[in-house]
Amino acid sequence: MKPATCLLVLLTLIFAPGLRAGDGAQADTLRTGSGEFLRGKFLKLEGGKVHFQTTDLGTVQVPVERVEELALGAARKVRIRLGIDVRGQEEVTLSTRKGLLVIRGDGGEREVRLSEVKGIDEAVPAGEATWNVSGRAFVSYTDGNTKNFALGYRFDVRRNTPLNEIKLFAEGNILQDRKLEEDQVRRRDYGMGLFYRYLAPFRMTCDLSQDLFINEFAGFHYRSVTATGLSYFPVREADASWSLSAAATYTVEDLIRKAEDREFFGARAGTEIDVWAEKRALHLRLKAEVNFDFEELKNITALYEALLEIRAFEIFTFGISFRDVYDNLPPPK
Numbered sequence: 001m002k003p004a005t006c007l008l009v010l011l012t013l014i015f016a017p018g019l020r021a022g023d024g025a026q027a028d029t030l031r032t033g034s035g036e037f038l039r040g041k042f043l044k045l046e047g048g049k050v051h052f053q054t055t056d057l058g059t060v061q062v063p064v065e066r067v068e069e070l071a072l073g074a075a076r077k078v079r080i081r082l083g084i085d086v087r088g089q090e091e092v093t094l095s096t097r098k099g100l101l102v103i104r105g106d107g108g109e110r111e112v113r114l115s116e117v118k119g120i121d122e123a124v125p126a127g128e129a130t131w132n133v134s135g136r137a138f139v140s141y142t143d144g145n146t147k148n149f150a151l152g153y154r155f156d157v158r159r160n161t162p163l164n165e166i167k168l169f170a171e172g173n174i175l176q177d178r179k180l181e182e183d184q185v186r187r188r189d190y191g192m193g194l195f196y197r198y199l200a201p202f203r204m205t206c207d208l209s210q211d212l213f214i215n216e217f218a219g220f221h222y223r224s225v226t227a228t229g230l231s232y233f234p235v236r237e238a239d240a241s242w243s244l245s246a247a248a249t250y251t252v253e254d255l256i257r258k259a260e261d262r263e264f265f266g267a268r269a270g271t272e273i274d275v276w277a278e279k280r281a282l283h284l285r286l287k288a289e290v291n292f293d294f295e296e297l298k299n300i301t302a303l304y305e306a307l308l309e310i311r312a313f314e315i316f317t318f319g320i321s322f323r324d325v326y327d328n329l330p331p332p333k
Contacts, residue, residue: 203232
């Protein structure tokens with residue numbers, strides 16, 4: 001036998017038992033009430049059955065009432081459900097100790113019996129639609145060509161399913177007082193819109209929106225903006241999201257002072273960051289948006305906004321928003 005061959009055989013004899021021992025130490029085990037002993041990997045608990053991948057028999061399903069003991073070789077991240085709703089799964093670290101399941105989560109550590117658990121890493125079915133309705137009142141101060149105080153309101157209706165999202169909004173001002181000595185006025189402007197988003201694969205979404213604004217102080221009786229485009233989410237987690245979006249737009253403006261009305265195509269590019277903390281009681285949003293006018297390429301409008309919200313008493317939300325709007329549009333003639 002050549003020396004190289006001898007060395008290879010020797011290394012195999014030394015390391016192979018160690019590898020087998022390491023695998024055994026990490027293996028999960030399951031013992032039934034009738035004395036059957038299984039070694040392999042625990043997969044999930046679903047439909048009242050433990051799904052267990054054995055080393056010899058493949059994947060087997062054992063009813064929970066037949067399981068005498070489940071021992072995990074190592075702690076792992078899982079989604080666990082103790083309640084009735086299959087969508088109410090909690091992300092925890094799961095291990096075992098003396099025949100009990102040890103759950104470590106936001107509420108600390110607790111021990112439970114396997115029979116007390118409704119599911120582990122269950123498949124979440126396509127859910128029914130969830131609705132959210134919110135209303136808010138706001139006070140704002142604007143410092144620009146004129147100093148402006150405003151009292152206003154906004155209503156939002158949201159419908160979510162695992163495949164799509166629909167939003168409706170309406171907002172306006174019940175009082176706007178421009179601080180001009182020669183022209184103290186109350187100005188009312190309104191906005192309303194519809195937003196539809198289809199949740200596509202690969203962190204992509206298909207977006208469609210229709211907005212209508214009424215604001216004579218801005219130079220138009222109304223402005224209608226229709227947009228369709230795509231968004232990409234580099235981050236889309238439960239407590240954080242970051243989106244990059246681009247859309248084609250079609251705008252119709254009914255201008256004041258007998259100016260010629262405008263209809264033009266354009267584009268919109270934007271990014272939005274949302275972060276939630278303290279069990280979603282604290283919300284931070286950063287948003288930037290740029291709009292282009294293909295008819296007058298020099299015409300650009302931009303919006304920058306920072307929003308901080310705090311939820312109190314479960315139903316009230318208090319927040320502050322900083323918004324800057326830029327445009328180089330000429331005044332209507």
